[in-house]
Amino acid sequence: MRQAFEAEARTSGKSRLLLSAAVSGGKETVDSAYDVPAIAKALDFINLMTYDFHGSWESNAGHNSPLYPRGGESGWQRQLNVDWAARYWVQKGAPKDKLNIGMGLYGRSFTLASASNHQPGAPAPHPGQPGPFTGDGGVLAYYEVCDMLKAGATRVFIADQQVPYAYHGTQWVGYDDPESLRDKVRYVKQNGYGGVMVWELSMDDFTGAHCNNGHFPLMHAINSECGQSTVPVVTRAPSTTAHPVQHTTHATVVTTQKSSSSGHNTAVTCSNKADGFYTSPRSCSEYITCAAGIAYVIKCGQGLVYNANLHVCDWPANYHCTVRWAGVSAAYVLAVTLLLEEKEQKTKKGNSCTPLPVNNNLRTLSLISPIPLHPPPPISPIPLHPHRSEKETWMHKSEGECLLNLREVYSCQLRFRK
Secondary structure, three states: OHHHHHHHHHHHOOOOOOOEEEEEOOHHHHHHHOOHHHHHHHOOEEEEEOOOOOOOOOOEOOOOOOOOOOOOOOHHHHHOOHHHHHHHHHHOOOOHHHEEEEEEOEEEEEEOOOOOOOOOOOEOOEEOOOOOOOOOOOEEEHHHHHHHHHOOOEEEEEOOOOEEEEEEOOEEEEOOOHHHHHHHHHHHHHOOOOEEEEEOHHHOOOOOOOOOOOOOHHHHHHHHHHOOOOOOOOOOOOOEOOOOOOOOOOOOOOOOOOOOOOEEOOOOOOOOOOOEEEEOOOOOOEEEEEEOOEEEEEEOOOOOEEEOOOOEEEOHHHOOOOOOOOOOOHHHHHHHHHHHHOOOOOOEEOOEEOOOOOOOEEEEEEOOOOOOOOOOOOOOOEEEEOOEEEEEEEEEEEOOEEEEEEEEEOOOOOOOOO
């Protein structure tokens, strides 16, 4: 694959595609599944999944991602931690600067055999109760852990392992919080590893409503400890409904790199706005993430709109978008389609343009499958040429059908025709 990437770069003239892999931190898997020197040579970086060391598949409570072994552990148990896994990959031939240490933004939970024994390693015959949002036994998102703490759970920091756990009655969860993640980032920097990766963004308190520590408190902790002042760009809304329903639930979304369709945009502003999610003034199919005063435009998935009530990308049936010109993206598609389909006509006289008159009329287009395109059509007025501008009005009629009113089109580059 690396050779194919290199060949494609030579023929296309573009930068070579990056090649990476997410790999296990368990000794048995490393020994049986990976030729570490060979894959390290081919990969640009290696994401080490240093979490899920313990979970409800075991019968004793153990932390999801301890940094170091716990006192009292022996034999193979002392291999189930971040430090041992990272060092073992280096021992097997992986360059330190290619290793990204994995950090979990969630916890593994257990139901203890007895509420009076909550120490790590205590008997725990059953998974923890499902969280109200994630809905799976044995796992809790960080924001669900915050709710558990608000409900009266006790937080305990495991000094040996430099990670916390919380217990409430027979419910027990080992998780990471801003303090432990800062410790892990310092560990990465002090030991010369390449960087960090997380699993995963939607498990953080992305709304800021649960942990009383702002939006994405875990990501802010990681980034600030890394020496950055802003959170990474989120490539889609924190959750998405799988199909049109009346109540949107939070789904798992994984983000590993910046999307080419999202990013910093100076057309919108986050001045005097708190970090968080905001409705886009331009389109229903996008939203704005404000982070440290910087605005990022994020595109929703195909056919979805931003639901400002739930702060998710949702189906149009669940949310009435009020951004006038964008509709539910059908007008959006219509305008771009017309721009692409009309033949280009250029009339140039030196450095000036000659107006190309267009009859005022209404044109109707039925769309079977609205598909958001990038970039969106211009907001009236917007220059298409340094000397002329185009004025257009979009009106949304119904999903899949739009009216486009063409008025006063002046351009030496494009011409609308019947």
